[in-house]
Amino acid sequence: xxxxxxxxxxxxxxxxxxxxxxxxxxxxxxxxxxxxxxxxxxxxxxxxxxxxxxxxxxxxxxxxxxxxxxxxxxxxxxxxxxxxxxxxxxxxxxxxxxxxxxxxxxxxxxxxxxxxxxxxxxxxxxxxxxxxxxxxxxxxxxxxxxxxxxxxxxxxxxxxxxxxxxxxxxxxxxxxxxxxxxxxxxxxxxxxxxxxxxxxxxxxxxxxxxxxxxxxxxxxxxxxxxxxxxxxxxxxxxxxxxxxxxxxxxxxxxxxxxxxxxxxxxxxxxxxxxxxxxxxxxxxxxxxxxxxxxxxxxxxxxxxxxxxxxxxxxxxxxxxxxxxxxxxxxxxxxxxxxxxxxxxxxxxxxxxxxxxxxxxxxxxxxxxxxxxxxxxxxxxxxxxxxxxxxxxxxxxxxxxxxxxxxxxxxxxxxxxxxxxxxxxxxxxxxxxxxxxxxxxxxxxxxxxxxxxxxxxxxxxxxxxxxxxxxxxxxxxxxxxxxxxxxxxxxxxxxxxxxxxxxxxxxxxxxxxxxxxxxxxxxxxxxxxxxxxxxxxxxxxxxxxxxxxxxxxxxxxxxxxxxxxxxxxxxxxxxxxxxxxxxxxxxxxxxxxxxxxxxxxxxxxxxxxxxxxxxxxxxxxxxxxxxxxxxxxxxxxxxxxxxxxxxxxxxxxxxxxxxxxxxxxxxxxxxxxxxxx
Numbered sequence: 075x076x077x078x079x080x081x082x083x084x085x086x087x088x089x090x091x092x093x094x095x096x097x098x099x100x101x102x103x104x105x106x107x108x109x110x111x112x113x114x115x116x117x118x119x120x121x122x123x124x125x126x127x128x129x130x131x132x133x134x135x136x137x138x139x140x141x142x143x144x145x146x147x148x149x150x151x152x153x154x155x156x157x158x159x160x161x162x163x164x165x166x167x168x169x170x171x172x173x174x175x176x177x178x179x180x181x182x183x184x185x186x187x188x189x190x191x192x193x194x195x196x197x198x199x200x201x202x203x204x205x206x207x208x209x210x211x212x213x214x215x216x217x218x219x220x221x222x223x224x225x226x227x228x229x230x231x232x233x234x235x236x237x238x239x240x241x242x243x244x245x246x247x248x249x250x251x252x253x254x255x256x257x258x259x260x261x262x263x264x265x266x267x268x269x270x271x272x273x274x275x276x277x278x279x280x281x282x283x284x285x286x287x288x289x290x291x292x293x294x295x296x297x298x299x300x301x302x303x304x305x306x307x308x309x310x311x312x313x314x315x316x317x318x319x320x321x322x323x324x325x326x327x328x329x330x331x332x333x334x335x336x337x338x339x340x341x342x343x344x345x346x347x348x349x350x351x352x353x354x355x356x357x358x359x360x361x362x363x364x365x366x367x368x369x370x371x372x373x374x375x376x377x378x379x380x381x382x383x384x385x386x387x388x389x390x391x392x393x394x395x396x397x398x399x400x401x402x403x404x405x406x407x408x409x410x411x412x413x414x415x416x417x418x419x420x421x422x423x424x425x426x427x428x429x430x431x432x433x434x435x436x437x438x439x440x441x442x443x444x445x446x447x448x449x450x451x452x453x454x455x456x457x458x459x460x461x462x463x464x465x466x467x468x469x470x471x472x473x474x475x476x477x478x479x480x481x482x483x484x485x486x487x488x489x490x491x492x493x494x495x496x497x498x499x500x501x502x503x504x505x506x507x508x509x510x511x512x513x514x515x516x517x518x519x520x521x522x523x524x525x526x527x528x529x530x531x532x533x534x535x536x537x538x539x540x541x542x543x544x545x546x547x548x549x550x551x552x553x554x555x556x557x558x559x560x561x562x563x564x565x566x567x568x569x570x571x572x573x574x575x576x577x578x579x580x581x582x583x584x585x586x587x588x589x590x591x592x593x594x595x596x597x598x599x600x601x602x603x604x605x606x607x608x609x610x611x612x613x614x615x616x617x618x619x620x621x622x623x624x625x626x627x628x629x630x631x632x633x634x635x636x637x638x639x640x641x642x643x644x645x646x647x648x649x650x651x652x653x654x655x656x657x658x659x660x661x662x663x664x665x666x667x668x669x670x671x672x673x674x675x676x677x678x679x680x681x682x683x684x685x686x687x688x689x690x691x692x693x694x695x696x697x698x699x700x701x702x703x704x705x706x707x708x709x710x711x712x713x714x715x716x717x718x719x720x721x722x723x724x725x726x727x728x729x730x731x732x733x734x735x736x737x738x739x740x741x742x743x744x745x746x747x748x749x750x
Contacts, residue, residue, distance in 0.1 A: 079167050081154045084216035089129055092136070093153045095144075095193060099186065100348040102194035102201065103425030104442040105145025107269030108262075114141060120271045121147045124209040145442060146269055148194055152208035158192065159185045160581040163528035163611045166219070172246045172659050173218040175614050175682045178528050178581070179283040180204065180214070187356070188287045188580040190323050190349075197285050198323070200418040200426045202277025202667075203251075206232035206268070221246060229662075231273040232281070245654050245661050249283075251276030252665030259665060259672035261423075275421075275666050278619035282662035282678045286524055287579035288327035288358060290618060293568060293586060294522060295332035298476075298507045302412055303338070305511065306472040312338035314380035316373055316409060318398070319476075320391035321416035322359065323349040329416060330359040330384035335575060338412070339376040340384040341369070343391035345428045345437075350386050357576060364388040366397050373409050391415065392430035392455055395462035402469060410466060413473040414507070415459075415480040420670030422452050422483050429455035453487035460489035467504075474505045477620075477630035479669040506633050516631065517708045517716035519589035519701045519723075520561050521621035525600065527582040529611035535582040536573060537609055538600060542586060543569045545595045555722070557715065558589065565592075585618075590701035590723065597683060597693040605685035612684040614659075615693065619667060619676040623649045623704025627667075627674035637711040643675035645707045650677035652699045657681060657692025698727070706732045 095101060109117060121137045122130050137147045160182035166174035183204045186192045195205045205211045214234045217227050226240040229249040252273055254263065267273040279285040303312045315338045319329050322344040330353060333340025342359070344350040353359040360383045363369050369387050376383055387394060398410050418426030428437045429451040440448045463473050475481040481502040484491050493501040505511060515521065527534040546566045554562060565586045572584060588596065593615075603609045617624065625631040628640035650663045658679040667676045681696060683689050702723055708716035712735060724730045738744065 076155045078156070078161065078165060081156060081212060082167055082215045082219040084213050085126065089132060090151060092151045095150055099193060100191055100346065102144075102191040102196050103438055104143070105265065105269065105424065106442045106445050107141070107145045107265055109141075109266065109269050113266070113270065114138075117141055117147060117270045121149065121207070121209075124213070141269070146194075147207060147271060149207040149209050150193065152212055153193060154208075154212075159187075160526075160528075160530060162530050168219050168221070170221060170223050170246070171612055171684050172223070172682050173221045175528050175612055176247060176283060176660060176680065177215060177218050179526065179614060179680065180211075182526075182581040183280060183283055183285050184211075185580045188285065197277070197280035199277045199280070200323070200421050201275050201424065202280035203232060203274040204276075204280055204283065206271055206274045210234060231276070243657075245658050247660035248654065249276075249281065249660065249662035250664075251281040251662065252671065253663070254665060261671060264666075264671045265424075275671055276662070276664045278625075278664065278667035278676055279616075279678060281664055282619070282680070283660070284524070284616040284618075284678055284680055286526065286581060286583035286585065288331070288353075289577040289579060289583060290328075290522070290524065290585055292328035292331050292335070292575075292577060294620075295328050296335045296568075297564070297587070298474075298511050299332055299336040299338065299412065301511050302472060302474065303336070307411060312336055313382070314377050315339065315411040316341060316377060317412040317414070318342075318391075318394060318410045319414045319416060320344065321418070322346075322353045322386060323418075327353045327358055330386065331575065331577070333384050334360065334382050337382045339373065339382070341373060341387065341394065341410075342384065343387045343389060343394050345388075345390055345434045347388055347434075350388050354386060356579060358579075359384050359386045361385045362388065366393060369394070370397065370401060370409065374407075377409070390428060390430045390455075391417070392459045392462070395459055395466070399462045399465050402466065408466065408470050410471055413463060413466070413471055414476045416476050416478055417480065419479040419483045420666070420668065420673070422456075422479075423449045427452055427456070427483070430458060431455060456484045456487040457489045460484050460491055463504075464490060474507050474511055475502065476507050477627075477668055479629065479673065482629050482669060482673075501633075506630065508630055508633060514634070514713065514715045515561065515587065516622045516704060517634075517713045517719065518558055518561070519622055519705050519719050520558070520587050521624075521701075522585055522618040523588045523593050523596070524583060524585045524616045524618065525596075526614040526616070527609065527611070528614060529609070530582055531610055532578070532582055534609045534611070534613075535578070535584060537603065538584060538613065539569050539572055541599050541603060542584075542596050545599050546588075546592055549591060549595060555718075557718070561587065561589070562592070589719075590698060590705075593697045593701065594694055597681075597697060598690050601683040601685055601690040601693060604683055612682050614680055614682055616680045617678065617700075619664070619678045621704070622701050623707070624678055624700075625667070625674060625676035627669055627676070629669050629673065631668075631674075631676075634713070635708070635711045639711060645704055646675040646677050649700065649703050650679075652703060653677075653679045653696055656696040656699050658696055698730075702730065702732075710735050712737065 168174040223242045225237045227247045228235040318341045320343040626643040626646045654661045659682045663677040
């Protein structure tokens with residue numbers, strides 16, 4: 075399995091040489107499956123069905139050992155020898171460019187520079203899987219290599235169900251991850267079903283093959299930090315201001331870069347030495363220390379000099395928060411201005427959050443040997459963390475939740491985070507970055523739009539940057555509402571400076587925030603450039619599932635839906651269905667992502683721009699729906715910005731007709747009617 079052709083070969087005539095876990099690289103925490111004897115037999119049976127009976131004798135012993143030692147059957151033997159990275163689209167042994175583009179995206183998601191735990195097929199978030207095991211990877215690559223333009227590959231939670239006849243206008247791949255009957259969507263259900271090998275947690279862009287490394291969140295994080303300074307510190311210049319947060323592993327790795335771009339002092343705690351070193355070596359983290367005294371001095375020096383920097387602390391975030399309280403009480407100095415958290419609190423008891431009472435290695439051991447005690451320690455640690463944050467907030471710290479379920483899990487642990495008077499069940503005493511800081515951008519149709527240059531040529535990425543900036547400038551020149559002009563100007567500045575920030579990790583990819591008009595114009599301009607040869611190969615456009623229409627999540631993306639429908643998931647499901655027949659090359663629908671399994675429904679797409687006229691028409695049709703769907707839903711929920719945006723869209727497209735709500739003008743009418 076040392077070439078692209080070899081990893082696409084299936085079925086195998088003979089077993090490859092056995093691969094064991096490489097202990098020199100980071101690995102996913104050991105899973106706690108709690109399977110009984112019969113269920114363990116079923117897990118083995120499920121794994122062996124990928125292989126002919128002649129191989130079962132050897133593999134059954136190996137797979138049983140993996141289940142016992144790691145809590146899941148990853149099939150390490152089938153991990154390919156090839157260097158895992160996105161290759162030029164022309165290198166893939168495929169019959170269609172669309173299939174080759176998907177293979178490019180899959181291999182980027184598993185690139186060790188990009189993926190958090192590549193040998194366990196985890197891209198980010200601690201448990202965001204691309205596949206459940208390596209046989210699924212091999213079989214998927216095989217199907218993609220054989221696929222024609224009248225076939226669709228169906229993916230069931232990492233498992234390639236097969237190639238089914240379709241037509242050239244249909245998606246080439248349909249993905250679902252974690253789809254379960256709603257009453258069986260607890261964490262305990264997930265642990266059992268994942269161990270059985272019948273479902274998986276795809277996070278958002280891991281299981282949809284659209285992750286682009288920490289760059290995928292750095293733009294949004296930068297906007298969040300800058301807006302927090304403007305809104306709550308009343309400053310446009312963050313020089314000398316200190317942001318304290320945690321997490322450098324997956325998407326959280328963007329925090330260090332965002333702090334520097336926004337001009338502040340970023341202090342980021344990370345318990346994993348491997349994760350911290352990785353970000354430091356990649357240039358995303360400027361300084362490193364493992365000593366609290368040294369850290370406090372570095373903070374004081376950076377504040378005084380007003381230097382933009384990022385300081386990675388190898389240790390637990392709770393120790394930093396409690397030390398900052400101690401500094402405040404002993405010296406009167408508040409050394410932190412802004413605070414947040416990006417630990418993977420959607421998965422707090424299996425490696426997403428490390429309690430301060432234990433070392434990193436002790437925690438990794440206890441979470442599977444004594445999960446009940448580990449859970450208690452996590453909740454104690456969360457309460458300690460919140461107690462320290464509360465003391466600092468009383469003295470001027472501005473803290474916010476970054477949509478990682480930190481406040482949700484802290485509330486479940488009994489920490490003092492509830493908001494007085496909340497009737498929705500979704501509000502806490504500290505704001506959400508979506509709800510309160512980034513502004514109402516989703517209701518205006520703005521969200522994280524992405525693209526990947528499948529040539530792997532940095533010059534193509536530079537060309538797309540130039541095209542995107544020019545397109546946005548033309549849109550402003552043609553006239554945009556005052557409510558969106560600032561968004562356009564911010565994104566033009568972002569895209570013009572993107573290359574100097576050295577954001578690329580893995581594939582040649584870029585992200586910016588755009589609305590429907592901008593996305594359609596950028597996509598069609600890219601497609602023309604591919605057709606004209608200015609861009610050497612196809613461009614894949616996508617977005618984060620964390621977007622206008624892509625996610626129903628009452629504690630994040632739809633936290634500002636106040637008509638009672640924040641817990642409804644029609645928008646995300648409808649969005650994937652609509653994208654599928656309007657031109658997407660592939661679509662995905664996931665249970666879980668961001669705030670956790672059972673807490674959110676989300677979906678995404680990929681669309682290959684190959685320079686054809688058909689690709690351009692697909693982009694226009696699909697992107698229009700992909701944005702307007704969510705804006706229409708937010709308008710119906712009573713959002714004024716969304717109503718303005720969708721009404722403007724209807725004026726521009728006579729075929730768009732959306733139901734507009736009539737607001738109750740007399741609030742007293744409701745009470746009088748109920749009392750009558």
